[in-house]
Amino acid sequence: MRSIKRAAAAAALALAAVFASGGAAPAGAAGTTTTETYTVWHWNVSGHKINGGLATTGMVAAAVGSIKSQDPSPDFVSFNEICYAQYKEIRDQLNSAPNAWTQATNYARFSATHQPDPAAPPGTGICKGQEFGNALFSKAQLRSSQTFILPADYTQAEADSGAYHEDRSMLCAQLEDQQSMKFCTTHITTANRRLPDPVNSAKINTQQLGAVRDILKGFTDNGESYLVAGDFNAEPDMSRMGSLMTTHTELDSTDSRCLNYGEWTAIDNPAINDPDTGLAPCAANEGNPKIDLILARTDKLADPAQGFTADSKSIPATCTIDRETQQLCSDHRVLIGTATITLPVFTTLPGDVTPPAAG
Template sequence: MLAGAVPAGALSAGAVPRATAAQAGTATYKVWHWNISGHDKHLGKPDHIVSTVLGSLSFRNPDFISVNEVCPAQYQAILKGLQNAGWPQNPANFARFEPMPHATADLCAKTPGSPDQDPYGVAVFSRFAPSGTDRITLPPDGQRARKLLCVPIASKPGHPRFCTTHVTYQAATKQAQLDTVRTRMEQWTAAGDTVIAAGDFNVQPHDPLMNTWYAPSVNTPDNGCDAQGNHCNTGMFRELDDLDPICSGWGEQTTEGLLAGRCGQPAKVDHIFAAESKLVSYQEDAHPISQTACNNNPCSDHRIVDATVTVSTP
């Protein structure tokens, strides 16, 4: 984890302003994301995983929450837990869920041979009441309907729009889905929004598929041009852990699996992106969760990711 300050025309380390003391012309937001493996690890039950989520949220106290692979009963339990805690400013308008139905399997309910009637999906929760909802289906991968889910917040300076997505792991469709998400983010940014997107992108920072995401200012041995000066980053975004000295330009692992990442770490596939042009300062961290939180079983094969980001506003 590194606190990064982003002065005009340069990128250097510095202290992140407190969320309660943002400078005039800026706004500071705290973001929390977790792929909770709601079916694979919990079979859709709102059990230990929900109490673990709510415990982390109580401690981290974010403004925006992204959850991937969340089953309907788990989503409802998290929603009610946040309402009971008095977290949202408007308890009747703060949560969105978008299912990702599977083509052949029945997830969450785990009824062999039946349609996917209660599929898991992606969810967002916003402390501030959303002024709309964007529900976008990504190009099909033949397995499940992958989604991009966003909420604009018209009441906040800088017109923030918070998004979550869960991109396919299938190579044949991954680029098309990534391009769809990126293009939407670019369009909203061009229209004046401050877009923050979190999710399991199923792709690592150094993958060439991300060259059109990361800004050219991200150019390190683990994420940047090759030795011949080719395959450079050409995008407009920064990932909020890309200044981390653990692995500069790349960040910290977000998974617990065997897939290798960089700098001697396992893979990083969970990201939080924002447009470089909007950034004043940012920091991000990934948190492993003890198995004792989930009855001595892994809560998820992903880590919790949280970030604090200060952005410029009109």
């Protein structure tokens, strides 16, 4: 298990890697820019809690079917709370006939936030003894990727005692043919306590959001563009989102029924799933919060006023653990967003590394 000190050290190294080249002009940039339109598909799939770590509940089929059926087809796909077996099955199906979503060979990344307990009997525990975490996929070929560890939302004593904990992180990958463009996914903690000092420290969810902000600023300082999706466990208008929302736009923020907020994405009220109930989509009216977000840096939007859009979809109710009783496949809805992004034209970034094979 990762200790607090190790997590903090990893976070520091990750941030150092981002900022190391922040002042250097990317090779070949020469002030030239272009615009590209990208579509992002995101889902927190509750891979363990609702789907039991299985790839056979119907969740994988629902996810792959949704991705392949979208028009326009997504350029990027993001998953939170996914088990490794589910990730592998989705990875393989997205690249397989019929109707393959991608022809790329290096298009998938997985980053574990919780490791299996080596002392547990095989096939038991979280994800039936597999890794649990975040994943991203790209329709186009990927180059390098990085996992940035966020401030720990557990104490060393809790880790030592065997209490469940996650190493919250942000996973980012760079496109091979557009090396000035990155896509990221993250899952921020639900914890609202103060760590490491229970009195004087900032709340840990605020710390993690601040770390995400700083990592993204490093990309901007390095001349890069990006989109980031994930379960932020914070609504767009919450104060702790302020450090991100001052420089970013959430792609569903122009929803005509809930301006600057968007449709809800996570269930607090299980009686409401269908977005076409006739009720207003705001959490204040429906009791279900908007915590899954797709963020673009506002000054990189080709048209900051209307060059983006997003929508959330009903949760499929076709999943089953016992092969008999159908249930909702997750407690979150799929969020799909499109944005036209301005990005610099260059072929080589400072510090480029050989990309790993698809994980």
